[in-house]
Amino acid sequence: MRRVLALILAGGHGKRLGVLTEKIAKPAVPFGGKYRLIDFTLSNCVNSGIYHVGVLTQYRPHLLNSHIGIGRPWDLDRKKGGLVILQPYLGGIAGWYRGTADAVYQNMEFVDEANPEQVLILSGDHVYAMDYNDILDFHILKNAEGTIACMEVPIDEASRFGIMVTDVESRIIDFEEKPKKPRSNLASLGIYVFNWSFLKEYLIKDAENEQSTHDFGKDIIPRLIRENRRIFAFKFNGYWRDVGTIRSYWESNLELARPLPPLNLYDRHWRFYTQTEEMPPAYCAPESRISNSIISEGCEIHGIVENSVLFQGVHIGEGSTIKNSVIMTGTVVGKNCVIENSVIAERVIIKDNVQIGVGNDAPSQLDPEVYTGLITVVGMYSIIPENVRIGKNCVVGVGVSEKDFTSSEIPSGGFVLHGE
Amino acid sequence: MRVLGLILAGGHSESLGPLVSKRASAALPVFGKYRAIDFTLSNMVNAGIRKVGVLTQYNPRSLMDHLGSGKEWDLDRKNGGLFILQPYVSAEGSYWYQGTADAIFQNMTILRRGEEDYVLIGSGDHIYKIDFTKVFEFHFSTGADITLLVKYLDETYDLTKYGIMQMEGHRIVSIEEKPQHPRGNLAFLGIYFMNKYLLMELLYNYVTKGENDLLNIIVAQLSKLKVHGFLFNGYWRNVKKGIDEYFRINMDVLKKEIREELFYKYGKVYTKLKDLPPPKIGSSAVIKNSIISDGCIVNGHVENSVLFRGVIVKAGAIVENSVVMQDTVIEEGAIIKNAILDKEVLIRQQSRLVGKEKLAVLEKRAVL
Numbered sequence: 001m002r003r004v005l006a007l008i009l010a011g012g013h014g015k016r017l018g019v020l021t022e023k024i025a026k027p028a029v030p031f032g033g034k035y036r037l038i039d040f041t042l043s044n045c046v047n048s049g050i051y052h053v054g055v056l057t058q059y060r061p062h063l064l065n066s067h068i069g070i071g072r073p074w075d076l077d078r079k080k081g082g083l084v085i086l087q088p089y090l091g092g093i094a095g096w097y098r099g100t101a102d103a104v105y106q107n108m109e110f111v112d113e114a115n116p117e118q119v120l121i122l123s124g125d126h127v128y129a130m131d132y133n134d135i136l137d138f139h140i141l142k143n144a145e146g147t148i149a150c151m152e153v154p155i156d157e158a159s160r161f162g163i164m165v166t167d168v169e170s171r172i173i174d175f176e177e178k179p180k181k182p183r184s185n186l187a188s189l190g191i192y193v194f195n196w197s198f199l200k201e202y203l204i205k206d207a208e209n210e211q212s213t214h215d216f217g218k219d220i221i222p223r224l225i226r227e228n229r230r231i232f233a234f235k236f237n238g239y240w241r242d243v244g245t246i247r248s249y250w251e252s253n254l255e256l257a258r259p260l261p262p263l264n265l266y267d268r269h270w271r272f273y274t275q276t277e278e279m280p281p282a283y284c285a286p287e288s289r290i291s292n293s294i295i296s297e298g299c300e301i302h303g304i305v306e307n308s309v310l311f312q313g314v315h316i317g318e319g320s321t322i323k324n325s326v327i328m329t330g331t332v333v334g335k336n337c338v339i340e341n342s343v344i345a346e347r348v349i350i351k352d353n354v355q356i357g358v359g360n361d362a363p364s365q366l367d368p369e370v371y372t373g374l375i376t377v378v379g380m381y382s383i384i385p386e387n388v389r390i391g392k393n394c395v396v397g398v399g400v401s402e403k404d405f406t407s408s409e410i411p412s413g414g415f416v417l418h419g420e
Numbered sequence: 421m422r423v424l425g426l427i428l429a430g431g432h433s434e435s436l437g438p439l440v441s442k443r444a445s446a447a448l449p450v451f452g453k454y455r456a457i458d459f460t461l462s463n464m465v466n467a468g469i470r471k472v473g474v475l476t477q478y479n480p481r482s483l484m485d486h487l488g489s490g491k492e493w494d495l496d497r498k499n500g501g502l503f504i505l506q507p508y509v510s511a512e513g514s515y516w517y518q519g520t521a522d523a524i525f526q527n528m529t530i531l532r533r534g535e536e537d538y539v540l541i542g543s544g545d546h547i548y549k550i551d552f553t554k555v556f557e558f559h560f561s562t563g564a565d566i567t568l569l570v571k572y573l574d575e576t577y578d579l580t581k582y583g584i585m586q587m588e589g590h591r592i593v594s595i596e597e598k599p600q601h602p603r604g605n606l607a608f609l610g611i612y613f614m615n616k617y618l619l620m621e622l623l624y625n626y627v628t629k630g631e632n633d634l635l636n637i638i639v640a641q642l643s644k645l646k647v648h649g650f651l652f653n654g655y656w657r658n659v660k661k662g663i664d665e666y667f668r669i670n671m672d673v674l675k676k677e678i679r680e681e682l683f684y685k686y687g688k689v690y691t692k693l694k695d696l697p698p699p700k701i702g703s704s705a706v707i708k709n710s711i712i713s714d715g716c717i718v719n720g721h722v723e724n725s726v727l728f729r730g731v732i733v734k735a736g737a738i739v740e741n742s743v744v745m746q747d748t749v750i751e752e753g754a755i756i757k758n759a760i761l762d763k764e765v766l767i768r769q770q771s772r773l774v775g776k777e778k779l780a781v782l783e784k785r786a787v788l
Contacts (some may be wrong), residue, residue, distance in 0.1 A: 032698075276693075279683075280451065280689070281714070281729075283712075284710050284712060285708040285709060289705065290705060291704075292701070297698065366475035
């Protein structure tokens with residue numbers, strides 16, 4: 001038996017997901033009809049036979065905690081090991097996690113207690129299917145001190161990632177976090193294997209360094225490479241996505257509904273587990289028309305759904321058309337609505353004759369950095385009154401009520417936020 | 421007040437043919453993801469019952485697999501929880517259950533040992549949603565010794581298959597089991613509520629004298645005890661009454677009112693989790709008036725049908741007026757009408773299965 005402990009970094013905010021992460025941590029963002037992002041990493045762990053997992057939380061952990069619970073859906077409710085939530089705490093050296101490396105540093109005692117040979121450091125906000133035994137085998141075969149999973153990405157996207165240069169042995173000779181001028185297209189996936197005793201030494205050194213931002217990508221890994229340690233790159237050829245932006249979130253969801261999706265949720269040998277609400281199966285009415293879509297339990301569909309992903313308990317009224325959209329749990333769409341190119345968060349109420357995501361393209365007036373993808377986003381618990389027309393690239397905030405709409409026409413790029 | 425739930429789930433019904441050749445009728449799959457017993461079990465749990473005994477006998481494997489530790493119903497408990505009561509061999513001999521009363525009698529320990537004061541006895545074959553706390557209230561406010569659930573059945577039920585009773589006020593004055601010529605249409609729903617000690621007393625008195633049926637014992641008490649009828653007005657059907665009834669029940673859920681009553685009223689229906697992805701509907705799919713469950717992949721034409729979990733309907737296939745159970749695959753161009761396909765059936769390309777007056781039924785793992 002391998003002695004491996006997995007640590008999942010799940011404290012991230014995911015600022016570039018805008019209103020979708022206003023109230024919840026990025027790992028808790030719903031994905032693929034019934035899952036949340038962290039389900040993919042948790043499922044990969046148990047499918048790889050790793051049953052001792054620490055989840056490091058910080059930003060808005062409430063929903064994430066209740067989703068994970070004691071780890072029952074992933075069979076991580078165990079007598080020995082199992083799932084442990086590691087939140088920031090007071091006492092001794094501790095405080096808020098200053099960075100990813102600091103988060104692990106602050107939980108050194110927990111790791112020591114488990115006494116693993118290797119620690120597997122993972123992110124809670126990536127969508128992928130990976131057998132971690134492959135990277136662990138590779139790590140041991142190479143007699144490495146650390147191993148980083150990587151993937152070739154299009155060169156024009158390379159500056160979003162940690163980029164590495166390797167020699168013929170796959171040993172990493174150069175590493176740069178988010179370089180302006182990338183020297184290769186080999187990107188870090190944020191999946192690391194370290195020998196624990198080795199990593200611990202560096203975590204302690206890093207914690208004492210006042211210049212450090214205490215981040216794996218920015219501080220620890222560059223230092224390891226500088227000091228010529230045995231760090232190797234494990235090339236991963238499967239599907240992996242960091243759904244970091246609204247556009248990529250929307251795209252990755254819709255990809256699942258394709259005839260040959262890049263990630264196969266239906267593989268009975270590599271299942272994804274999640275905590276779901278008990279709901280009856282979906283019902284499709286006589287007048288419904290559904291194509292190229294994922295629908296979920298509890299859905300009642302009376303309208304037209306094309307190229308879309310509907311989460312649990314979504315109701316689509318008669319005469320409504322949903323196209324190229326992601327609609328999260330419990331959202332109710334009234335009659336004769338049109339929703340296109342949109343992401344509608346959980347438990348939104350859309351009344352009759354509403355149009356969303358229609359019209360011309362326009363830059364966002366709220367935050368063009370975040371809302372760039374020409375996708376209209378509606379935050380959770382919002383209510384959209386009858387006859388409203390909302391354009392492309394628009395934002396409706398979290399918990400917006402009917403009276404927050406001062407006009408029935410929100411032009412493309414516009415926004416409506418919750419008034420106090 | 422503490423209530424012990426007992427669910428009679430040992431039944432076998434000849435009239436269900438191949439559907440029950442490998443499972444107890446309480447384990448019959450219904451509505452895409454449930455099994456018949458989920459309804460009674462969920463009703464009990466939703467009413468606050470924390471200890472439930474399930475009496476099994478006929479072919480219990482799939483039922484056991486389904487119930488597991490009772491976790492899905494929140495019945496995996498230190499105190500109380502789920503108890504499986506199967507027939508057993510003991511030093512005194514071995515006995516199959518001879519009837520409902522005998523089955524409970526042989527498990528007297530669960531009655532004797534618990535702290536419960538009352539017993540609610542239901543059947544694993546019944547499909548209905550109820551707020552049992554209303555039954556408890558009725559029992560106490562009318563001062564009943566025994567409360568039986570009753571319902572006026574309409575012409576869609578075969579009255580000769582039910583216990584037909586006469587009531588005066590709340591009180592039941594006569595019960596006729598499966599009468600040739602039923603007097604009236606007030607039927608017993610097979611659900612009993614009474615004081616635990618009264619039940620124990622009745623069992624000690626009658627079962628030892630050879631009476632093995634609980635209803636017969638109660639019939640004999642009608643003049644001595646206050647046996648009251650709680651009138652239930654909701655949806656209630658018994659899957660054990662035959663293939664047509666089983667089919668009809670599944671089709672009923674395509675009606676909005678029935679779906680709402682069964683799935684959303686008086687709490688949820690809980691069932692064993694399967695961890696399948698949500699259904700995927702392809703570009704050539706047409707789905708009308710149908711239930712589609714997790715793990716399904718549909719590219720064909722599905723109309724007035726219930727698809728269970730993991731069913732695959734390939735492009736060009738037609739499924740109409742049919743119940744298709746878990747993991748069945750219907751290949752390209754096949755036609756299925758008026759049929760019940762059990763689990764893991766394979767319908768090959770271009771095959772045809774069309775039920776006429778009689779439904780077409782394929783048993784588990786059949787290949788066509």
